[in-house]
Amino acid sequence: MDVMWEALLLVARPDVLLTILAASTLGIVIGAIPGLTAVMGVALLVPITFFMDPVPAIAAIAALAAMAIFSGDIPGALLRIPGTPASAAYVDDAFAMTRAGRPERGLGLSLGSALIGGVIGVLLLMFAAPLLARFATNFSSVEYFWLALLGLSCAAIVSTGSALKGVLSLIFGLFVAFIGIDEVAGQPRFTFGSFELMGGVSFIPAMIGMFALTEILRNATRNAPKPEAPRMGPVFAGLGSTLVRRWRNVLRGGLTGSLVGALPGAGADIAAWVSYAIAKRRSRTPEKFGTGHDEGLIEAGASNNAALSSAWVPTLVFGIPGDSITAIVIGVLYLKGLEPGPIIFVKTPELIYAIFLSFLLANLLLLPLGWAVIRLARHLLRVPQAYLMPIVLCACIVGSFAINNSPFGVGIMLAFGVIGWLFEENGIPVAPAILGIVLGAMLEFNFVTSMLKSKGDLMTFVERPIAAGLGLVVLLLWAAPVLRALRSRT
Template structure:
C-alpha cells in the first residue's frame, strides 16, 4: 500500500499530469491524421523525453500511444483509410456505418470499446506483472536466453505477412545488433573502419528512421485524392443500450487483446485481427460482418487498446518488447539509467506503479478527448500530406542529432529510414527487425554467459525446469511449422 501511495504522489505532480494531458492531445491528433501512426508519434517523442524525468517521460509515451491507437479509427471510419494497422481489422464495418449515415455511432462504439479495453488491460497489467516479476527474480542467464529467443521467434512467426519475410526482417535486426566491438572478445565487428560504429548502431536514430521516415516518403509519393468526410451527429445517445447488449463482446475482446498483447512481438495489430475473427465465429449473424455490424467493431476495438496495455507485461517483467512501442520504451528506460526486468520491481516499485496509474489515467481521458477529436475530425482530415510531412522530417532530423549531438545520428536515421521504406514497399514487417536490434545483445550475452558457466556444455540450456520448458516451447514453434510444410507435398502426391 505504501508503494501505491508513493506512486500516486509521483503521478499527482503538476508537471506529470500536465505531461499526460499534452501527450494525450498530441497522440489523439496524430492518430486522427492519415499516415501519422502511434509508433511514429512515439518515435518522434523520444528526443523530448530525453530531457524529462523517468515518470513523466514514460507517462508521455503511454498516454500518446493509448490515444493514437483509438484515433486511428477516425480516418478508417470516415474515409476508409485505417490510421493504424490494428484499425484495418474492422475498417469495413466502421466505413459501412459511416456510409449508412451513422459515423457518430461507429466512432462512439470504437471510443467506449477502446477505453474499456485499455482499462481492463491496465488492471491485468497491475495484477499479473508484479507476480511474474517475483517469479522471474530466480531466473538465470539460461532462462533469459530462452526468453529472448522466444520473443524473437514470436516476432518472426506471428508478424503480419509471410513467416519467411518475418524471419528475413529478424535476421537483419540481429545482424545490426552485432555491429560494434564484441563485448566478450573485444574485437570490432562489421565496423568497416568507421570509428562511429565502434560503439554499435545507435538504437534511437535507427528506431526513428525505420518508423517515421517511411511514413514521410509514402505520403510524399502517394497520389490519392482526399474525399470529404461526412457530417457528424450526436455521439452518446443510444450508446449505453448497445454496450449493454454487446457486453460479452466487450469483455471477451478486452481479455483477448490483453493476453495476445502480452506475447512478445504480437501487439495490438494481431490482437485486433484475432478478436475480430473470434467475434465473427461466435456471432449468430456472421454474414453481417463487414457490412456495418457492431459486434466485430466492439470486440476488436476493445482488443486494440487491451493489446497495447498487455504489451507492457513482457517489457517491464523480462525486458522483452511486447510490440514496437514498448521496444521504444526499453530504449527510453535505458537512457534514464533504468534496466527493464524483474529487478525494476525490487529497486523502484513506485516508478512501475506510477507508470500503471499514468496509463490508467490516459485511458480514462480517452472519453472526453475522444469526443472532442471526433467533433473536430472533419477539419483534421482535410489536411494535405504536404503540410505535415516537412514538420515530421524536421523532427526526425533534430531528434536524431540531439541524442548524441552528432551528425552521424542523422545519417543513421536517414539510412534506416530508406531501409524501412524498402521493407514496407516489399511487404517485409518492421517489428521483427526492431526486436532483433533490441534483443540481439541480450540473446548473445546470455548465450555466451551460459556457455562460459558450463565450459561449453550445451546441456546447461535444459538443466533447469523452467529453462527446459521454455526451450521445448521455442523448439516446438520452429519445428511444427517445418514438419507441416514437409508433409504438404506428400499429401498432395497422395
C-alpha cells in the same frame, strides 16, 4: 483498508491531481511526436521532480509514461510513423484502417484497448506484485535467451506473404543489431572504421526511417492518383460492441503484457510483439492481419499498456528495473530517501499504494485526454500530401537528431528509409527486421553469458524447468508450419 484510505488521501490532494493532469498532457504531446519516446519524456521530467514530494513526483512519471505509450499510436495510425517502439507491432493494421477511410476506428480501438489493458496491469500490480516479482526473479540469462528467441520466432507469424522473405528481413535486422562493440568481448564488429558505429545502430532512427521515410518515398514515387483524404468520424462509434466481441483479445493482451512486463528488461516493446503474434496464431483469419484487421491491434494495444504497469513490479519489490522508465524511477526513489525493495512495503505501504492509485488514475484519464487529442489530430488528414510530407520529413529529421543530438542519427534514418522502401517494393516485410533489431542484442548477450557460465555446456539451456518449458514452446512454434505443410500434402 486503512493503508488504502491513507493512499487515497495522498493522491486526492489538489497538487497531486494537477501534477498528474499536467504530466498526462505532456505525455500525450511527447508520445505523438515521432522520435520522442516515453523514456525521453521521463528523462526530461526528472529535473522537475527534484522539487516535488515523493507521491506527486512518482505519479507524474507514471502518468507521463502511460499517456506517451498510447499517443504513440496516433502518428502510427494517421501517417504510418510509430510514435513509440511498442506501436510498431500493429502500425500496419492501424494505418490500413486510415487508408480505408476509417481512421477513427483504428484510433478508437487503440484508445479502448490501451485503457482496459492498463487497468488490468494496474490491478495485477496492486494485488499480485509480490507473486509476479517472485516469478520474475527466477529468470536467469538462460530464460532470457529463450524469451528473446520466442520473440524472434514471432517474426514468422507477424510477417505477411512469403515466409522466406520474412526470414530474410529478420536476418537483416539481426545483422544490424550486431553492429557495434560486443558487450561481452568488447570487440568492434561491422563498424568499418566508423567511430559512430561503435555505439551500434540506434533503434529509433532506424524505425523512423523504415516506416516514416519509406511512406514518404512511396508517396513521392506513386504514379496512381492521390486518394481523397479520409474524414474522421465519431471516435467511440461501435467501439464498445467491438471490444465486447473481442473480449478474449483484450483479456489475453492484458494478461500477456502483465506477465512479460514483470520480467526485468522485457518491457512494453516485447509484450506488444508477442501479443500480436499470439493474436495472429489464435485467429481464425490470420491472413487479414496487416490489412486493417482489429484482433492484433486490440491485443497488442492492451498488452503494451499492461506491460508498462507491471514493469514496476520488480522495481518496487526487489529494486530491479523492469524497463528503461523504471530504471529512472529507481534513481528518483533514492533521491527521495526511499529504497526500493521488500522493506518499502513495510515502512511506507501507503506510498506504494498511492503510486498504484496514481497509475490507475492516469489510465482512466486516457479516455478524456485521448479523445481530445484524437479529435485534434483529425486536422492532419485535411492537409494536402504535398504540404504534409515535407512537414513529416522535418519531424523525422528532428526526432532522429534528438536521440543522441547527433547528425549521425539523421543519416541512419535516411539510410534505413531507403532500405525500407526497397524492401517493400520487393515484397519483403519490414516488421521482422524491426523485431530483429529490437531483440538481437538481448539474444546474443544472454546466449554468450549462458555459455560462459556453463563453460560451453549446451545442456544448460534445458536444465531449469522454466527454461525447458520456454524452449519447448519455441520448438513447437518452429514445428507448427512444417506439420501444417505435411498435413496438407496427405
